[in-house]
Amino acid sequence: MTATLTQLEQHDRFIRRHIGPDSAQQAAMLDTIGAASLEDLITQIVPESIRLPQALDTGEPCSEAEGLSYLRQVANKNKIFKSYIGAGYYGTHVPSVILRNVLENPGWYTAYTPYQPEIAQGRLEAILNFQQLSMDLTGLNLASASLLDEATAAAEAMALAKRVSKAKKANVFFVADDVFPQTLDVIQTRAECFGFEVIVGPAEDAVNHDLFGALLQYTNRYGQIDDRTALIQALHDKKAIVAMAADFMSLVLLKSPGSMGADVVFGNSQRFGVPMGYGGPHAAFFTARDAHKRSMPGRIIGVSQDTRGKRALRMAMQTREQHIRREKANSNICTAQVLLANMASFYAVFHGPNGLKTIAERILRFTDILALGLKSQGITPVNATWFDTLTLDNLDVAAIQARAQQAKINLRLDSDTRLGISLDETCDRADILTLFDVILGSDHGLNVAKLDEQLVQTQSSQTSNQAAPQTGMPESLKRTDPILTHPTFNRYQSETEMMRYIKRLENKDLALNHSMISLGSCTMKLNAASEMLPISWPEFANMHPFCPLEQAQGYTQLLTELSDWLVDITGYDAICMQPNSGAQGEYAGLLAIKKYHESRGESHRNICLIPQSAHGTNPASAQLAGMKVVVTLCDKDGNIDMADLAAKANEMSDNLSCIMITYPSTHGVYETSVKDICDLIHQHGGQVYLDGANMNAQVGITSPGFIGADVSHLNLHKTFAIPHGGGGPGMGPIGVKAHLAPFVAGHTQIKTGLESDNNGAVSAAPFGSAGILPISYMYIKLLGTQGITQSTQVAMLNANYVTQKLSSHYPILYTGQNGRIAHECILDLRPLKEASGVTEMDIAKRLNDYGFHAPTMSFPVAGTLMIEPTESESKVELDRFIDAMIAIRTEVAKVESGEWPVDNNPLCNAPHTLDDIMDPAFDNRPYSREQAVFPTDAVKANKFWPSVNRIDDVFGDRNLFCACIPISDYE
Known part of the structure; x- marks a missing residue:
């Protein structure tokens, strides 16, 4: 039978390219798990009371050619003027070798945060280069792996100053009146939450106040360059901490702030080969004195060693520290700007x-x-x-x-x-x-x-x-000391050498272009090439964030249409695009709640209820917003304990500000009591913050607004296809109900029309990292209502298929109604550990030998693995992962039975490297080289080689070293 034109057009739609399993594979998986159809499966999973009564209205799906053609028309409405505005954003030439081989390369942009460092040594080296670059230019001896933007880095510098200043009774932070306006805007917003007083005046006036810290800018907003050595010394005499905002390019020629005595130096690395992108994403650099290392915000990459004594890199000290310390964390930062920091470091290496x-x-x-x-x-x-x-x-x-x-x-x-x-x-x-x-x-x-x-x-x-x-x-x-003397910055100036250096680092990293990344809570789905292409278009890449709005009509249309779609998807009334990470979205949403209560004369409401199962950024963000965290219990099934919640809501009623919940829960199930939770909090005068991390199980099926929540952030770098970039960028816009809309973030330079005039900023640019919004725009445009809904359904199908296939080999920790899970499942490895001595870490590292990134380890429950396959993985890839997990369970059984010793087996020795199999001493192991590195035929066909053995975390923390490794270690 000849196909109709409609059938031919449907075949060309993007849906079939984004969703991994075809119709035959979906039918086979449905049969395996015992569901008659996708709709039947969703009915079994999602409580009927929260099902949307009608379909979304995001439009018809289209082909990639149609989507790109339409977006090209939108982009052409932007007028690219030559920009001399400056103020932290500058024109730059992105070296083509970096544009093509990093920004436009899925080997770099689809990688996940380097929590499994043995398979992330490439990007870890690139970030270490960024840290070395930051230290060399600023003259300080400790650098972070990047922060979100210059203005939020300033706020983090203020918080650090308060933590470490010896002027313990002081509550004043001084800001020189010649800093960038957006920097002051973000500082004042953050200071209000912390209860700090901010004094703004001429820099020289700082010594006339009792301070815990001061911020100076070098060069200042007007271009003036001043030697602040004497002023800094005078401030130190008053026990104040001095932070300096600086410009990366000027520091190539200027005397370093560190040599003047500055304690903290930060700024924007954008002009090192990263497009302006209408405000971002860009990597902020942040350096400090070594004495302040335990108060540094964000991530630090450090040098450690593996089990062979070989130098190896890892995230040092604050790895996932917001998940460990929760409301006591130094920051709520979960997303850095790794991809952009890598671009800036490669720019320095290339030049x-x-x-x-x-x-x-x-x-x-x-x-x-x-x-x-x-x-x-x-x-x-x-x-x-x-x-x-x-x-x-x-x-x-x-x-x-x-x-x-x-x-x-x-x-x-x-x-x-x-x-x-x-x-x-x-x-x-x-x-x-x-x-x-x-x-x-x-x-x-x-x-x-x-x-x-x-x-x-x-x-x-x-x-x-x-x-x-x-x-x-x-x-x-003028600078007299040399910079960038390390050989890495002096040997790759030809494009041939640079191309090979970038490729050599890429080969050390496992990204989505090699195999599925099954991280629970992080939704590592396809980042389609047609979604990524437009971010390199000059009409989007070369816009200054403070250009007149009439020049940015293309961006205005994109933002408006994307916001309208997100309003429909979330069930909220308005969207604020400013937060440039998920954690920033949490902070911005809590600020809206706080300002709402204040507008009603209830500023005393400062209690934030947070379940035990919540993401670690939740309590950290609540603390950042000046709230007091009260933890509520979960029951034996992992659900929010309604009795405990009711008791605490009643006890805290007069001061209750809000609750922060994740839905589906962090345990990967649809809790049936979610509407009751919303009603209960509202009865006590509080607001409901619903963490949007798990929206990939909601889109088109239910929505936070329909459930009854008041505000949510959306991880566009999860649900809406912006890639993780090896640890950033991210975007975390918030959706709000109408009563909260007047209280979302504003901006001193550009008025977005949504916020009231007196609302402070939470990010440096009015629309956050607007340069990556075309990705999410294209995702929704290409898939349409049908595709984004089907994506949710297939994400749950894939998750339940993996769960069904693994359930006879590993205990599944939590399930919801009808024994189903939502979009992710938790394998409980604690019984295996008790019986065999094999740990969750052993299994995670062993998966590297099978060519897979490990699932999320020990979160939200210690001793577990949380798996989220996403809708983009085909049944073939899911089966390959399932086969690997079953094979690993067979290996555990051999340890359990005593066939392999607890301290010498493929699991505790994983991951295995070329160094291992070339070692004659390998013959002393009770398993073969082939078992070590080629455990299945699939691995033989597509082998990924970890570049280092298991890394010693304790050694790295006890011997903190965060600069480039001597080049002899690479040779």
Whole structure:
């Protein structure tokens, strides 16, 4: 029979490419688990009381060609002006070798956070390079693996200052009045939660106050560069901690903040080869003195060793510390910006210290030429010193702005008479001439080459007279110490070598382009190429976040349509796109709740109820929002204990602010009492925060708003296909009911129209990491209502299929109604450990030998593995994983029976490396080399080799070393 046109069009839809099992495979799996259809399975899993009464309305599914064509029309509505706005965001050239081999390479962008470091040595080395880069440029000896953005890094610096300052009675944080406005905005929001007083004034005034800390900017928002050595010493004399916001590129030439005495230095690494992306994602750098290492926010990569004594890398000290310390954690950071930090580190590796110096000197040179030309026409910059930024005053800004619009350039407008210009590596001679035309009019007669010659002559003359050369950078502030002396930054400057270096690191990492990553709670689904392509389009990549909104009509349309879809999907009334991670979304949602209570004269409501099973970021975020955490119990089945919850809600009723729950639960089941929980909290005047981490089991089936929650964050890097990037980027927008909509985050620079004017920011950019939103937009656009609903159904089918097949080999810890689980299951390995001595760690590492990343280990229950297969994995891949887990169970049985010793078997020795099988001593093991590294035929066909043996975590923490390894260790 000849297919109809409709059938042919359906065949071309993206749905069949995103969803792993085809119809025959789905039928086979349904038969295995005993369900008549997908709908029958969902009926068995999801309580009828929370089923949506009608289908979603996100549109018809389409083909990839149709989706890309439509989004191209949207992108074309963005007007790409040349940006001189600066303020922490600058034009940059992304080296093509990095664009193609990192940003656009699934081997880099689909990897997960390096919690299994033996199969993540590549990206760990790239992050270690980022830490070395950060330490070299800032002059401090401890760096983090990256933070979310510059402004939130400033807030973290303030929190660190309070933790470590010896001025224990002080409650004031001083902020110099020349920091970037968005930085001050985020600091003030965070300080209000902590109960800190923020004083803003000229930097020199800081010594006139009793402080626990102070923030200075170098260079400042107007471009001025000042030596703060004396001021920092004076602040230290008052026991204050001094943080400095700095610019990565300027630090290539400038005296380091560390040499001035700064305790903490942070900033944005964006201009090291990462597009502006309308605000992100970008990696913030954060460095501190070694004395403050236990108070550092976020992650630190450290050097340890494996069981062979070989140097190996891992996340040090604060690995998952928010899950361990919960409300006592230093931060709630769960997502860093690893992919972007890697890009910045590769940019530094590719250019090397000499190349970076050339780029920085060229930027300074053009700024000198611009200043000289303006001075010759009677316009003297406000700032007497500079690197890349000039601030001009007493101008006819209206006339200049009209000429700027005509020339398609954006300047920083400070007032009716004042404007700023920030240059970057993309500027050339023609750009400087255009700036002269815009500022002076077209009859100025200035010539860039002649101005450059004049500078050379002036500098030569002044240098011979031992006077300061004619440049905006004072001689006394120029860097004299070498940077980036490690061989890694000096041997890969040809594209051939750089390409091979990137590939060599990629080969050490297991990502989704090799095999499924079955991490519970993290939803490692397909990040389709057609979803990823648009983030590299100039219309999305090269937009400054503070450009006039009329230039960003494409982004406005994308944000509006995406928000409308998410409103429909979540059952809420409004979406705030600003939070740039899931944990930031939690924080932003709790702030909305807090402001709502305050608006009703109930600011005393500060109790946040959190079940034992909650994500560790939940209590950490509650603490960050200034709330007091009260933990509620779970029953023997892992569900929220309703009696305990009711008792505590009644006891805390007068001060109850909210509850934070995850649904389906963190244990992977649909709790039938969820509506009762919402009703109970509302009866006591509280709000319901529903953690959106498990939305992949809700979309199209139920929704937080329909269930009765008031606010949720959405992990766009889980449910909506933004890739994890090896530990970031992420996006965590929040959905809110109408009564909370006036209280979501605002922004000092760009008004989004959703928030009331007095709401502070939670991120540096008004729409967070807007540059990756085209991914989620394309995900929903391509799948449509049918596809996103079917994705949820198949995610639950795949999870129940894996559960059914493994249940006769491993105990399943929790199940919901009808013995079903939702989208993830927990294997209880504690009985096996007790019987055999084999640990959950052994099984996790052994999976590496089978070519798989381990499931989530010991969360939410110690001694377990939590598996989430997602809808993107086919039955073939699921069976391969199932076969591996069954084979491992057979290996455990051999230890259990005594055939293999507890301390010498393939499990406790896993993962196995090439070093192992080349070792003659291997013959002393009670199993063969083939059993070690080729345990199944599937592994023989597609072997992934871990590059190091099991890493010694204790050694790494006792011998904390967070800089690049001596190059001899690689040779």
